[in-house]
Amino acid sequence: MESGDSSGDSNRQHCCFREWQTQQEEYLSELLRELQLSGDGHDKDTLLRNLAEKNIKHFQEYIDKRNRLARADISPFFAPDWCTSLESSLLWIAGCRPSSFIRLIYAICGSQIESQLTQFLQGVRTGNLGELNAAQLNLVNRLQGKVIREEEKLTSQMASLQEEIADHPISVIANGAVRNGGDGGNTEVEEALDEHSRSMLRVMEEADQLRMSTLKELIGILTPVQAVDFLTASRKLHLSIHEWGLKRDHLHGRN
Template sequence: MEEKGKNIPQAQESCYQGWMSLQSRRVPELKQALAQRRSHEGTADAAADDKKLRELTQNIIEDFKNYARKRADLSHRGSSNYYAPSWNTPLENMLIWLGGCRPSSFFRLVYALCGSQTEIRVTQFLRNIDGYDTSGCGGASLSDLTAEQLAKINVLHVKIIDEEEKMTKKVSSLQEDAADIPISTVAYAEEHVGEPNAAVDQALDKQEDAMSTLLAEADNLRVHTLSKIIETLTPLQAADFLVAAKKLHLSMHQWGAARDRRRRECIIDNVDDAGGKEEK
């Protein structure tokens, strides 16, 4: 259902902005809960902290599910807006897959964090040998993944990649339909293709409906993947992972915006330089 007083694109962008704002609020909540849990490591309060972390991570999964439901509702009136969102930066749109991130990217983040935190642990250990004090240095959690956890994550990773490939084939087929009858024949025969054409509108509406269904499937796969990864991790590991995932999403948007500003400034400078040379 569209938001009152807004057209479809405005409602879709408002939904996205609300999601980004919620993610920004969730990061400090997670950090605070993680800090409290790590300060109680080895004490009787650790179990209560784990319960709070588990509740917080489940709330975040529900946030994601609600966002996916809202997107599904709004996409029925304009799914094409989600495949190259105007509210995204060009950098984000360059990396987009079916209206969002690839579910398999969650696994790459787990592996990257696991490796980087292990490196930090080794560095801290070596410094401790040399007499450095490492107390309060952190409490890296994803470096503590067990062999059983890694095995489960790897099996899930393979399954999700297979699901991604199936969806990619579906969207490829739908994109090819754009050159099918009656769209191609009308484009060839008509002198003024901007005029209303019932057959073309019907074909495009059918294609957008199919793309809307595929978007919902992709969002469901993203939610499912995140939920399964969280189930495999301990409360501390899950919260650590979610902090990294949310910061990556927020940072990518900010980096994209910063790159756009620099490029605009560069273009303006080049125009000014060219104008100055002509005046001389």
Template sequence: MANSNEPNSRDRFEAFYEEWLAGQQAILNQLLLVAAETAEKDNDCERRRSLIEQSLSHYQRYFEERNDIASDDVFVVFSSPWLSSLERAYLWIAGYRPTLILRLVESGVADLSPEQARRMDRLKAEAVRLEQEVSEAMAAVQESVAARPLVALVSRMGRAVDGEVSAIDVAMDRLRAEMVGVLESADALRGSTMRRAIEVLSPAQAVKFLVAAAEFQLRIRRWGQQRDSNREPAV
């Protein structure tokens, strides 16, 4: 029997997310130090590459931990209660849009060469197309919920007989699996878009981009928490 004192999926991820954000701030501090340097010696480039990989690994850790939670409760992942209301306003399938990642390249890196700009344009066009495909897959999942007998069965939950309860369980299991599949596709697109963008950039440019991405996330977090706090009624 499970220990009733053990934290649930939401509590576990909330604790992880706060720790992850602290790690994100620490990486940002290192990125800012490196971004302020102008030398292009071999050892400096190697330092930048190491920090870039550290940052990417940190993002990957977030995806892996959140997907572990999704395997337990995909619905809580899509609702993301550990985020502020402002953070949730930016969500696309439980995370940021890949095209937002590319806009952060545009805002954070001002010295793209013509060839880099052309490659970024091609990457953006592909990201828009793939985003649409994943959005259509999510819409299909949502439409299938209404098309199945699930809605009618749930409306009768208080009166459902054993066979109908079993049908609800089967339908919910299928819905969970489909939502997890869409989430995995969205995360794969987010990850590949970030890595492909970094491949276009020099190490120094990639550091600037990662600074812009981390600052954006941490500022939205801070502003969102402040807004939510200001709206909370006085006790």
């Protein structure tokens, strides 16, 4: 792993997250504003598609920046002190599960169908996620199966990395140090931990690639209105979980 000032690394990691949180709020306002604008046709579809693509681009930029910071110190991204306890409890390989994007679409689709059933029966169409057609649902379902299989592979890799901590050489060196009452083998331990960190970084990068590819495939399946509808709900959920986490941490004296 790259060496660097530990205090500086920590500050940059915190700043990266805070900047992303601020951007989430700005993106949500923009998404809501565009969804509420009246109009239809090709021009609005183009505007909404461009807006969705801009959001994807910004997410990629955040992922790239985060990965650069992780090369100096990977461990904090798996146990981030900049997240609330609630957020940390929901993490999967330093982020959200890609399959959660798909589950969110299913949840919104069901909710909107139920709330707009009367309008739908009257022939009123909004074009939102409640109006996914059979072909779209089939594509989303196939994507879900593929993503879950990839998640399972990465989860298995992560489990193996955790198990390796108890394997040679770290456990043998630790046992020898305790038995001899000293800190022997520091160099060997550091080399082993550095290799472990590099492996964790590779898994996180693969998980991020899966998050990005899943998001891009979903946006490709959805219409422009549906894509913005989904991104809006995703931003709301992300920000709400952060706020709920802050309140629960304060309630339990964790801040």
